[in-house]
Amino acid sequence: MNGLMMDMPLTIASIVEHAERINGDGEIVSVTADNPRHRYTYREAFARARQLGDSLTQWGLARGDRIATLAWNDYRHFEVYYGVACTGHVCHTINPRLFPEQLVYIINHAEDRYVFVDPDFVPLVEGLAEQCPMVQGWIIQCSADRMPQTSLPNAICYETLLEKGSPDFQWPALEERDACALCYTSGTTGNPKGVLYSHRSTLLHSYATMMPDALGIARRDVVLPIVPLFHVNAWGNPYACPIAGAKLVFPGSKMGDGETLAALINEEKVTLSAGVPTVWLGLLAHLKKSGQRVDSLERIIVGGAACPLSIMEDLDSYGVSTRVGWGMTEMSPLGSANAGDSERDKYSTEDYARLRLKAGRPIFGVEMKIVDDEGKALPWDGEAFGSLLVRGPWVCSSYFKLEDSDAHEREAGWFETGDVATIDADGYLAITDRTKDVIKSGGEWISSIEVENAATDHPQVAEAAVIGCYHPKWSERPLLIVVRSSDGQDVTAAEILASLEGKIAKWWMPDAVEFVDELPHTATGKVQKLKLRDQFSGYAFKA
Ligand code: AMP
Numbered sequence: 001m002n003g004l005m006m007d008m009p010l011t012i013a014s015i016v017e018h019a020e021r022i023n024g025d026g027e028i029v030s031v032t033a034d035n036p037r038h039r040y041t042y043r044e045a046f047a048r049a050r051q052l053g054d055s056l057t058q059w060g061l062a063r064g065d066r067i068a069t070l071a072w073n074d075y076r077h078f079e080v081y082y083g084v085a086c087t088g089h090v091c092h093t094i095n096p097r098l099f100p101e102q103l104v105y106i107i108n109h110a111e112d113r114y115v116f117v118d119p120d121f122v123p124l125v126e127g128l129a130e131q132c133p134m135v136q137g138w139i140i141q142c143s144a145d146r147m148p149q150t151s152l153p154n155a156i157c158y159e160t161l162l163e164k165g166s167p168d169f170q171w172p173a174l175e176e177r178d179a180c181a182l183c184y185t186s187g188t189t190g191n192p193k194g195v196l197y198s199h200r201s202t203l204l205h206s207y208a209t210m211m212p213d214a215l216g217i218a219r220r221d222v223v224l225p226i227v228p229l230f231h232v233n234a235w236g237n238p239y240a241c242p243i244a245g246a247k248l249v250f251p252g253s254k255m256g257d258g259e260t261l262a263a264l265i266n267e268e269k270v271t272l273s274a275g276v277p278t279v280w281l282g283l284l285a286h287l288k289k290s291g292q293r294v295d296s297l298e299r300i301i302v303g304g305a306a307c308p309l310s311i312m313e314d315l316d317s318y319g320v321s322t323r324v325g326w327g328m329t330e331m332s333p334l335g336s337a338n339a340g341d342s343e344r345d346k347y348s349t350e351d352y353a354r355l356r357l358k359a360g361r362p363i364f365g366v367e368m369k370i371v372d373d374e375g376k377a378l379p380w381d382g383e384a385f386g387s388l389l390v391r392g393p394w395v396c397s398s399y400f401k402l403e404d405s406d407a408h409e410r411e412a413g414w415f416e417t418g419d420v421a422t423i424d425a426d427g428y429l430a431i432t433d434r435t436k437d438v439i440k441s442g443g444e445w446i447s448s449i450e451v452e453n454a455a456t457d458h459p460q461v462a463e464a465a466v467i468g469c470y471h472p473k474w475s476e477r478p479l480l481i482v483v484r485s486s487d488g489q490d491v492t493a494a495e496i497l498a499s500l501e502g503k504i505a506k507w508w509m510p511d512a513v514e515f516v517d518e519l520p521h522t523a524t525g526k527v528q529k530l531k532l533r534d535q536f537s538g539y540a541f542k543a
Helices: 012-022 042-057 075-085 102-111 121-125 158-163 199-209 233-245 258-266 276-291 309-316 340-346 351-356 449-458 493-500 529-535
Strands: 027-032 037-041 067-069 090-093 114-117 137-140 156-158 177-183 194-196 222-225 249-250 272-275 301-302 321-327 333-337 367-371 386-391 415-423 429-434 440-442 444-446 461-470 475-484 513-515
Touching: 012 075, 012 199, 012 233, 027 042, 027 258, 037 042, 042 075, 067 102, 067 121, 075 090, 075 114, 075 177, 075 233, 075 249, 102 156, 102 177, 102 194, 114 272, 114 429, 121 137, 121 194, 137 351, 137 429, 177 233, 194 199, 199 233, 199 333, 199 367, 199 475, 222 233, 222 258, 233 249, 233 272, 249 258, 258 276, 272 444, 272 513, 276 301, 276 309, 309 351, 321 340, 340 351, 367 415, 429 449, 440 461, 440 475, 449 475, 449 493, 461 513, 461 529, 475 493, 493 513
Parallel strands: 027 249, 067 090, 067 114, 090 177, 114 137, 137 156, 222 249, 222 272, 272 301, 301 321, 475 513
Antiparallel strands: 027 037, 177 194, 321 333, 367 386, 386 415, 415 429, 440 444, 461 475
């Protein structure tokens, strides 16, 4: 017997309708190329998204056609998110930091019909346009008087385009399983792969991120997403904030600029922010240098990579509580969150330090398990390492245009994350490695992430990475590769190794330390271990 409840599709357009009516006065503040502080309301934003939607319908596109963005976090990018998805098209956000060949590959693979481009990226796309024959037009995100001189074929001014549409435009009826957004994985090996989100998956994920033990987004919050709109939907913030009515603050191209971030936090009274660990390093460096504080900022969500304890402790000293989140492009992205901060009193100082480094507990809606090489489920004892498999309504079931491949599925119905993890009896997940990066010494796994975390605790270590190198007896042993901090140019290998004692298992102790000026990073800021392994390919330890 079916329940007798209404069958309303879960679509992104319903966020617009809710926010217009209930949270219309909520504010969006942006830093853009042409305005250091643009501000308007959700009501105005969505009126413009409707104008955009109306203009798009005049182009004769088919449902499901992809329309791309190459843009910073600002209000126009936010409008494109909604204007494109709510008219039944797919908003394909592209990471402008990818190599030009990858950009061309992604645009052609997605068959993007139009691309919205921030004025900053016009020179970049001018160099690619000829190789993207399917793109029919490039929309520059600026007003008519700011239109750059460009060789782009069919360059369209964003504001002029909007003028052609009506703010009263009504969204077409959509199905909840229709695709709404597309994001390619940054892929350290092989070609990037497309993850195609549906209205339903996006809406359910947005609800989930708002839960108190996840991001806990409320109407009273002022949210500064430092995670880019081109990286997994800015962790859902652009959807969750209008649902809650929280004020949104977009830093434009200034995501890596500690001074602008501190100014935005203080002037706009930001309470919650989200970003990868390096962003917080930039902010902290500015705060230390300037003596400024960020008193309105209550909490931050850090994810995308393991967060060193030193960053959390520095943020503690500014009264900012840190919550680690784990997830991936294929998971919309959120899979787990560490709300240990809300139970601080339950733990001793040492236990709390250990706990907060973990990736947290699965959020409702995401199921997890860890399995061994034979696919056997491993116990949740905090000790057993295994390949992490997940499933849930906002987890990818196959990649775009690779629907027949099950390469990502070790077991039917479960997505293989490519991460190696432990899970403890309380459900706390700890990511120890990427599957490709594990170090196996004498048949036992060494967690490179734990060793890296311990190494970056040393005040004169700016960044650290651990890779496995050949050892005649143990097959592999860990090599620690370190970037010294600007005031730590004299720190020695012996001093760094001594600082690890007592923090990691004795047999995890790196056999050697090498110093480099910088580590290779992917476009989303992750250390490229493959490149490091190439760089140190001749490195071998003696028995
Ligand atoms: P992406 O798809 O670019 O967001 O990358 C996802 C990957 O980033 C995950 O599979 C992890 O390897 C890594 N990652 C994300 N969050 C964390 C975290 N809190 N701790 C360790 N690794 C993380």
